[in-house]
Amino acid sequence: MKKMNYFLLGVYIALMSSCLLLLPTHGYAIENDECMECHSDDSLERSESEGMKEDLFIDYTGFKYSVHNVNGVTCVDCHSDIEKLDWDNEVPHPSSLAMVDCDGCHEEEGEAYLNSVHKKAGGKGITIPCYACHGYHYVSHLESDSVYERENKFCLKCHNPDNFHEWLPQKETHFAFVECAVCHAPESPRYISLRFFDLISNKFLESQDLLEALETDYANFMAKLDQDKDDVISLQELEDMVLLLRQKDIRGTFHGELVLELVPTVHHVNRGGANRECEQCHNPQSPFFEEVYISLNTEGGEGQRQKVERRVLESYYVNHFYAIGGTRVRYLDKIGLVLIVGGLSVVAGHLLARIITAPVRRKRKDKKDEFSI
Amino acid sequence: MEHDKLMYVHPAPVRVWHWVNAVGFIILIITGIQIRFAEIVNWFSLEEAIQLHNYVGFVVIAAYGLWVSFYFGTMKIKLYFPNPRTFVPNAITQLKYYGSGIFKGEPNPHHMTPDNKFNALQQNAYVGIMLVFLPAQMITGLFLWRVKRFENYIDLLGGIKIVSTIHVLLFFFFTAFIFVHAYLATLGHTPLAHFKAMFTGYEEHHESAPAEEATF
DSSP states (O other): OHHHHHHHHHHHHHHHHHHHHHSOGGGSOOOHHHHHHHHTOTTOEEEOGGGOEEEOOOOHHHHHTSHHHHTTOOHHHHSTTOOOOOTTSSSSSOSSOOOOOGGGTOHHHHHHHHSSHHHHGGGGTOOOOHHHHHOSSOOOOOTTOOHHHHHHHTGGGTOOGGGTOTTSTTHHHHHHHBOHHHHHSTTSOEEEEEEEEETTTTEEOOHHHHHHHTTOOTTTHHHHHOTTOSSSBOHHHHHHHHHHHHHTTOOEEEEEEEEEOOOGGGGOOOTTOSOOOGGGTSSTTOGGGSOEEEEEEOTTSOEEEEEEOGGGGGSTTOTTOOOTTTTOOHHHHHHHHHHHHHHHHHHHHHHHHHHHTHHHHHHHHHHHHHHHO | OTTOEEEEOSOHHHHHHHHHHHHHHHHHHHHHHHHHTTTTOOSSOHHHHHHHHHHHHHHHHHHHHHHHHHHHHTTGGGGGSOOTTTHHHHHHHHHHIIIIIHHHTOBOSOOOBTTBOSOHHHHHHHHHIIIIIHHHHHHHHHHHHTTTTTHHHHHHHTOHHHHHHHHHHHHHHHHHHHHHHHHHTTOSSSTTHHHHHHHHSEEEEOTTOBTTTTTO
């Protein structure tokens, strides 16, 4: 009986061991923590050719808030050629890893990138991989970023726009309020992002503070403001919101920026393909101002947007965004018309009165001449 | 014409300023219309209109500098300031003249002399235009020329839209003003007399001459 027991135990162990052996390699999910055992060392680097060093340190806090980690993408999901870690070796994985294949997940973006000057530059011996612009491990949500942040994270890493925009009137103003790709990837949809600027603290009001002041939260923001339930904040509803804020002693104004929807075609930046026609934007029928949103950024850096009526751009609640011609205050034109028509009417009326009364003066003159003779 | 005297009322710097300013204003108004109403008019490209508007704006500012230097340098600026004691009755008399006397052939109650060039209404209008409206137009224009450079001042005024509103309202005002101004300039003893004087500097003085008697 005892022998039997030993036999069964042996069979069990054999079965269990074979099961373990049969498990696919991926079954050993390599945890991020394992990678960080080495890569949290800020002195970790490797020598490359010509004395160059490659920094191999990963700031895990940065990575933790990256869009990839937030969405559960692990180190080896991207570095997929690391199949196992062999701790007996000094470097537990192949020391030279394949380039990360971003297109594997970002298929549409990868395809869109083919039609761009950056990809085409590859033919001239330069390779501009995704991470040259997007960075490696700390890719964050861009939606909530301002033009300044978006540009700094991308275009301004390599380009100095001052060198190429001499023709552009108000170039600094354009750089500050219009994202580069709005003109340089003109086929991509764009929108006006409005953010509330607190004039007392002299900074943009964080969404959380704005919501608190309005005594609401992300989920109930629209329910609170959108009185007519059409999912758009009208000018009247925006006025009500500003009043509510004033009651809480928050005084400010809306700043606007022209930014792009983050769609694959934003990669379609091509030489000579930029929009240089000012009238595209600087006219009141411009499609550039059709989409207007208030951006409420969540703590994770994601942008939550609420559609706003286009007319608010022509109001005095958005005093810090003004595209000549494009977002002009229409009723000023009516005042102008009254002034000019008024001026002309005075002239025409007076002239007419002079013509009509000319015989009176002629008679008076004749009399005077007669008298003087 | 034997009683006519020639009076030197418009010194050279004033004439230069006036005509540079006049041509400048017309160009600024035309380009301004193009800039504001790009969807309606198509005289220039917006880019050209803005460049021209900026250049001419600076010429007008420089001309204003000449005006300020001359009038303050010679202290003739007092021509522009009405006498507080006589201003109200004079303005009423002048209004009555433009509103009724002129039609009956009565003489202009204001007699122009080099030291008393403007009637009460002109003084009132020009002091406001030259010392408030025109500087406001130039300052707002300068801010709009380089929004980023002047952003602190712009913020102080309440934002770019406020600055633009001031500039646009004054643009409409000046456009209306030019029509009225040009019309009133035809009310000399001949329709072209004041125009001629603004070129030559000399105004013919007619004792008690009713306006435009030769015309109608």
